[in-house]
Amino acid sequence: MSMDVTFLGTGAAYPSPTRGASALVLRCEGECWLFDCGEGTQTQLMKSQLKAGRITKIFITHLHGDHFFGLPGLLCTISLQSGSVVTKQPIEIYGPAGLRDFIWRTMELSHTELVFPYVVHELVPTADQCPTEELKEFTHVNKTDSLPKEGQGRTILLDSEENSYLLVDDEQFVVKAFRLFHRIPSFGFSVVEKKRPGKLNAQKLKDLGKWFSFFFFFSYQL
Numbered sequence: 001m002s003m004d005v006t007f008l009g010t011g012a013a014y015p016s017p018t019r020g021a022s023a024l025v026l027r028c029e030g031e032c033w034l035f036d037c038g039e040g041t042q043t044q045l046m047k048s049q050l051k052a053g054r055i056t057k058i059f060i061t062h063l064h065g066d067h068f069f070g071l072p073g074l075l076c077t078i079s080l081q082s083g084s085v086v087t088k089q090p091i092e093i094y095g096p097a098g099l100r101d102f103i104w105r106t107m108e109l110s111h112t113e114l115v116f117p118y119v120v121h122e123l124v125p126t127a128d129q130c131p132t133e134e135l136k137e138f139t140h141v142n143k144t145d146s147l148p149k150e151g152q153g154r155t156i157l158l159d160s161e162e163n164s165y166l167l168v169d170d171e172q173f174v175v176k177a178f179r180l181f182h183r184i185p186s187f188g189f190s191v192v193e194k195k196r197p198g199k200l201n202a203q204k205l206k207d208l209g210k211w212f213s214f215f216f217f218f219s220y221q222l
Contacts (some may be wrong), residue, residue, distance in 0.1 A: 001198075002028070002029065003026065003027065003028045003193075003198075004026075004027050005024060005025070005026055006024060006025045006027065006048055006050060007023075007024045008020050008023040008024060008025060008041055008044035008045060008048065009021045009022055009023040009024075009036075009038050009040070009041065009044055010022065011066070011100060012064060012066060013066050013107060014039065015038065015039050015040040015104070017142050017148070020038060020040050020043070020044040020069075021038025021039050021040060021041070021070065022036040022038040022066055022067045023035070023036050023037055023038050023041040023044065023070065024036065024084050025045075025048075025050055026191065027050065028183075030054065030212070031054060031056045031057075032050055032051070032054040032055045032056065033055070033056065033057045033058075033191075034055050034057070034058045034059070035058075035059045035189065036059070036060060036061055036067045036068065037058060037060065037068055037069075037070040037074055038065075038066045038067055038068070038069060038070050038115075039069040039070045040064065040070060040073055041070035041071075042070060042073055042074045042077050045074075045144065046127065048185040051079045052074065052077060052081065053078060053081055053082065055074075056089065056091060056092070057092045057093075057094070057168075058071070058091065058092070058093045058094070059093075059158065059175075059189050059200065060093070060094065060096070060097075060168075060178075061095075061175075061180070061186055061187055061189070062093030062095075062096055062098055062182060062184055062185060062186035062187065063095070063096055063098055063102070063184060063185075064184065066115055068095070068099070068102070071093075071102075071103065072103065072106040072107070072110075072112075073105070075091075075103070075107075075114060075118070076110075076112055076114070077112040078091075078114075078116065079112075079115045079116060080117050082116055082132070083115070087134075088116055088197075089117075090116070090117035090118050090119045090151050091116065091117070091118040091119075092118075092119050092121065092211075093118060093120045093121065093153075094120075094121045094123065094156075094177070094189075095120070095121075095122065095123065095187075096122065096123055096125060096184075096185045096186070096187065097122045097123065097124050097125065097155075097185070098122070098136070099120055099122060100120040100122055100153065103120060104150075113148055113149070114149045115149070117149045117150075118149060118150060118151065119150070119151040119152070119153045120150070120153040121153045121154045121155075121156055121167065121179065122153065122154075122155055122156065122179055123165050123185075123187055124155060124156065124157050124158070125179070126158055126179060126184030129179050129180075129181060129182075129185050129186070130181065130182060130183060130184050130185050130186075131183065134183060134184050134185075135185065153202065156177075158179070162176075163178070163179075164176040164177060164178050165177040165178075165187070166187075169211065171194070171195055172193065172194055172196075172212075173191055173192065173194065174191075174192045175189060175190065175191050176189070176190050176192075176196065177189050177190075178190065183206045186219050
C-alpha cells in the first residue's frame with residue numbers, strides 16, 4: 001500500500017509567511033486524512049499537490065487555536081468546490097469534546113450551509129488530563145440541534161483496559177487516540193495498517209517449482 005505524509009504547517013501560535021500553523025496530511029490510496037487544521041491550512045493545501053476535496057477524515061489534537069482555527073474556512077472551501085450535487089461520503093471529524101459546539105456555532109453565525117455531509121465524533125477527556133480549572137463542560141449546543149448536513153456523531157470514552165480511544169477499525173486500518181497531558185485536554189493519534197493476505201497463486205508456484213527442479217536437474221546432469 002502506498003502512503004505518504006505531507007507537512008502543511010509546523011509552526012506554533014500563528015502562521016508566518018514562510019511557515020504554516022500545525023497541519024499535516026496522510027495520503028493513502030486516493031484518500032487524504034488531515035491531522036490538525038491551523039489557520040491558513042487551506043492556503044498551504046493550494047500550494048501543495050493535494051486536493052482538499054479528497055479529505056475524508058479530520059483529526060484535531062486539541063482546541064488551541066493554532067491547531068483548529070483553519071477548520072471552518074476549509075470546510076466552507078470544500079463545500080464551494082464541491083458543486084451543488086454531492087454524493088460523497090460524510091467527512092468524519094474527530095477531536096476533543098467542544099469541537100462540535102465550535103463548528104456548529106461558526107456555521108450558524110456565518111449562515112453557512114455546507115453541501116456535503118459531515119459527522120463530528122468527540123473524545124471525552126479524563127479528569128487528570130489537564131489542570132482542573134481547564135477541564136470544562138460543553139453543554140451549549142443541545143444534542144438534538146444539528147445543521148442540515150450534520151450526521152449523528154459518537155461520544156467516545158476512554159477504554160481503560162487499552163488506555164486508548166478506538167476511533168476507526170475497518171478492513172485496512174485501526175486508528176486510536178491516546179491521552180496527552182497539556183494545558184487543555186489533548187490527544188495523539190496512531191494509525192496502524194492491518195496485515196493483508198498476499199495474492200499468491202499457489203498452483204502457479206507449484207508449476208514453477210516443478211519446472212525449476214527439472215531445469216536444475218538437467219543442468220546438473222550436463
